[in-house]
Amino acid sequence: MANRVCIAGVGMIAFAKPGASEPYHLMAAQAGRQALADAGIGYDALQQAYVGYVYGDSTSGQKAVYELGMTGIPVINVNNNCSTGSTALFLARQAVESGASDCVLALGFEQMKPGALGTVFDDRPSPFEDFDREAETLVGMPELPLALRYFGGAGLGHMQKYGTPLEAFAKIRAKASRHAARNPLALLRKELSTEDVMNAPMLWPGVMTRLMACPPTCGAAAAVLVSEAYARKHGLRTDVAIRAQAMTTDRPDTFESGDMMKVVGAGMSRAAAQSVYEQAGIGPDDLDVVELHDCFAHNELITYEALGLCPEGGAAAFIDAGDNTYGGRVVTNPSGGLLSKGHPLGATGLAQCYELTHQLRGTAEQRQVDGARIALQHNLGLGGACVVTLYEATA
Numbered sequence: 001m002a003n004r005v006c007i008a009g010v011g012m013i014a015f016a017k018p019g020a021s022e023p024y025h026l027m028a029a030q031a032g033r034q035a036l037a038d039a040g041i042g043y044d045a046l047q048q049a050y051v052g053y054v055y056g057d058s059t060s061g062q063k064a065v066y067e068l069g070m071t072g073i074p075v076i077n078v079n080n081n082c083s084t085g086s087t088a089l090f091l092a093r094q095a096v097e098s099g100a101s102d103c104v105l106a107l108g109f110e111q112m113k114p115g116a117l118g119t120v121f122d123d124r125p126s127p128f129e130d131f132d133r134e135a136e137t138l139v140g141m142p143e144l145p146l147a148l149r150y151f152g153g154a155g156l157g158h159m160q161k162y163g164t165p166l167e168a169f170a171k172i173r174a175k176a177s178r179h180a181a182r183n184p185l186a187l188l189r190k191e192l193s194t195e196d197v198m199n200a201p202m203l204w205p206g207v208m209t210r211l212m213a214c215p216p217t218c219g220a221a222a223a224v225l226v227s228e229a230y231a232r233k234h235g236l237r238t239d240v241a242i243r244a245q246a247m248t249t250d251r252p253d254t255f256e257s258g259d260m261m262k263v264v265g266a267g268m269s270r271a272a273a274q275s276v277y278e279q280a281g282i283g284p285d286d287l288d289v290v291e292l293h294d295c296f297a298h299n300e301l302i303t304y305e306a307l308g309l310c311p312e313g314g315a316a317a318f319i320d321a322g323d324n325t326y327g328g329r330v331v332t333n334p335s336g337g338l339l340s341k342g343h344p345l346g347a348t349g350l351a352q353c354y355e356l357t358h359q360l361r362g363t364a365e366q367r368q369v370d371g372a373r374i375a376l377q378h379n380l381g382l383g384g385a386c387v388v389t390l391y392e393a394t395a
Contacts, residue, residue, distance in 0.1 A: 006241045
C-alpha cells in the first residue's frame with residue numbers, strides 16, 4: 001500500500017532581480033534551513049535530497065545542500081526547464097510514497113542573468129528545434145526571443161480562434177499585481193491597472209505588452225516531504241498532504257496539430273490535470289485555490305481552460321466575471337504568480353508548493369483564501385514537461 005505523503009515543512013526566500021541576490025548556494029541553503037525549521041527537524045533526519053536548477057554546472061545541487069550538512073545522503077540534481085522545481089517535488093513524493101525513504105528534501109533555486117532566456121550550448125542540436133520549426137510555420141516572428149515567440153504565438157492563436165481581446169491578458173496581469181501587493185516575498189508589489197498594462201511598451205504589437213511577461217528572477221524555495229507514519233512517530237505536521245500528482249510530456253499532437261497552444265504545452269497540462277482529477281476522484285469545481293504557471297499572461301489564460309476551470313473558449317468571460325480572484329469561483333495565483341512574484345526557474349514549482357501549503361494551513365495572512373481545503377499546483381516546462389499536484393488540508 002502506498003504511503004500517504006505529507007508536507008512537513010516549507011521555506012522560501014524573497015525573490016530578487018538578477019544581480020541583487022546572494023549566490024545560488026546561499027539562497028538555496030537559506031530556503032532549505034527555513035523548510036527544516038518549519039518541519040522541526042535537523043538536516044540529519046533527511047534521507048534523500050532532490051535539488052532543481054536550470055542554469056548551473058553539474059552538481060550545483062551538492063554545493064547548495066552541503067551548506068546545510070554533509071551526511072552522505074543521495075543528492076539528485078534535477079533539470080526540467082521551468083518545471084524543474086515541481087519535478088524535484090515529484091521525485092521526492094515518489095520516494096516517500098513508495099517507501100524508499102521516509103523524509104526527503106525537495107529544493108529548488110536559480111541565479112539568473114538579466115534579459116530573455118537563450119541557448120547556452122550552441123555547438124549542438126537544440127532541444128527546441130522541433131518547437132522552433134512549428135513556431136516558424138505557425139507565427140513567424142523569428143526576431144523575437146524564444147519564449148516570447150512561443151507563448152505570444154499561443155496567445156495569438158487563442159485570440160484568433162475565440163476572439164479573445166488583448167485586454168483579457170492585461171486583466172490577468174493587473175490581477176497578479178493586486179495579489180502580489182499582499183505578498184512580502186514577491187518581486188513586483190506595485191499594483192497595476194488594466195490600463196497600465198495595456199499602455200506599457202509593446203513587445204509584439206497587438207499581441208503582448210512588456211508587463212504581460214514575467215521578469216527574470218533569482219530565488220530559492222524548499223519543501224520537506226515525509227510519510228504520514230514517520231510524521232506521527234516523530235511528532236511532525238500532517239495537516240497538508242499530497243492527494244494526487246501527475247507528470248506528462250509531449251505527445252505527437254504537439255507538433256502535428258498546427259496549434260501553438262499545444263506547442264507550448266496546453267495538451268500536457270490538460271492530460272496531467274485529468275490524471276490528477278481521476279486519481280483524487282474530484283473535478284475542477286472542487287478546487288479552492290490554484291497556483292498555475294503564468295510565465296506570460298497568455299499562458300495563464302490558456303491554462304484556465306486546460307485545467308478545466310472554465311470551458312474551452314470561455315477564459316475571457318471567466319476573467320470578466322472575476323472568477324479567477326478573491327470572491328470568485330477559484331482564486332488563481334494568490335502569491336502574485338510568476339508575473340509579479342517572479343520566476344527563478346528551478347525554484348518556481350517549490351515556491352508554488354510553499355504558497356499552497358500556507359493556504360491550506362490557514363497561515364497565508366493577507367493572501368488567505370477563506371476556507372481553503374483543496375489546492376492545485378500547475379508547473380509547466382516548455383520542451384517539455386508538466387507537473388500538476390493536488391494538495392488537501394487534512395486537519
